[in-house]
Amino acid sequence: DIQMTHSPSSLSASVGDRVTITCRASQSISNYLNWYQQKPGKAPKLLIYAASTLQSDVPSRFSGSGSGTDFTLTVNTLQPEDFATYYCQQSYSAPYTFGQGTKVEIK
Amino acid sequence: QVQLQESGPGLEKPSETLSLTCTVSNGSISNHYWSWIRQPPGKGLEWIGYIYYSGTTNYNPSLMRRVTISVDASKNQFSLKLNSVTAADSAMYYCVRLGYRSGQYSFDYWGQGALVTVSS
Numbered sequence: 001d002i003q004m005t006h007s008p009s010s011l012s013a014s015v016g017d018r019v020t021i022t023c024r025a026s027q028s029i030s031n032y033l034n035w036y037q038q039k040p041g042k043a044p045k046l047l048i049y050a051a052s053t054l055q056s057d058v059p060s061r062f063s064g065s066g067s068g069t070d071f072t073l074t075v076n077t078l079q080p081e082d083f084a085t086y087y088c089q090q091s092y093s094a095p096y097t098f099g100q101g102t103k104v105e106i107k
Numbered sequence: 108q109v110q111l112q113e114s115g116p117g118l119e120k121p122s123e124t125l126s127l128t129c130t131v132s133n134g135s136i137s138n139h140y141w142s143w144i145r146q147p148p149g150k151g152l153e154w155i156g157y158i159y160y161s162g163t164t165n166y167n168p169s170l171m172r173r174v175t176i177s178v179d180a181s182k183n184q185f186s187l188k189l190n191s192v193t194a195a196d197s198a199m200y201y202c203v204r205l206g207y208r209s210g211q212y213s214f215d216y217w218g219q220g221a222l223v224t225v226s227s
Contacts, residue, residue, distance in 0.1 A: 043217035095167040
């Protein structure tokens, strides 16, 4: 199985901050990497697919980059509704695996 | 847009079989892959498996011995059965569509989730 590792596991930030989350794969996955946002009590929501393509209706302050084993999710100008847990997920090969998540909390 | 809704018992006894059904609305189950994903309380996400509308399946090896996913295209539904459950199988179970974009798959539509507790 391909292991996905988030860094950091959690972070505290303020509204208006720029936040960067890193996800590392245990082997090269090209750009087969998706990002999800999950708020408490809700299902995850697809934010970015193919490492850098924004899903429709996702605000442009979200962006993704990376290829191979190292990927980043950046949130520019953090908004109150962005406080959530973010997961990366590889779709390179089954079993599809998720990272353990990064929780973005209010400072 | 496509909507998914899980249904099934919220409580199972140890060693019994967990059964959930997902009903797809505002879209056809045809020509898509459909998955089950679970999340134990306070923990991360685990992919259980997927099924194509024609019936082809792929399961997570960690659960393969106990899991069956089936589809009923005439009802626009797909189902999950997980046998010999233990407390470790207590989780929120999500049914999810695998969408195809830019030559890749991602989990693009999610049900609201069904909480299943395994307890005697």
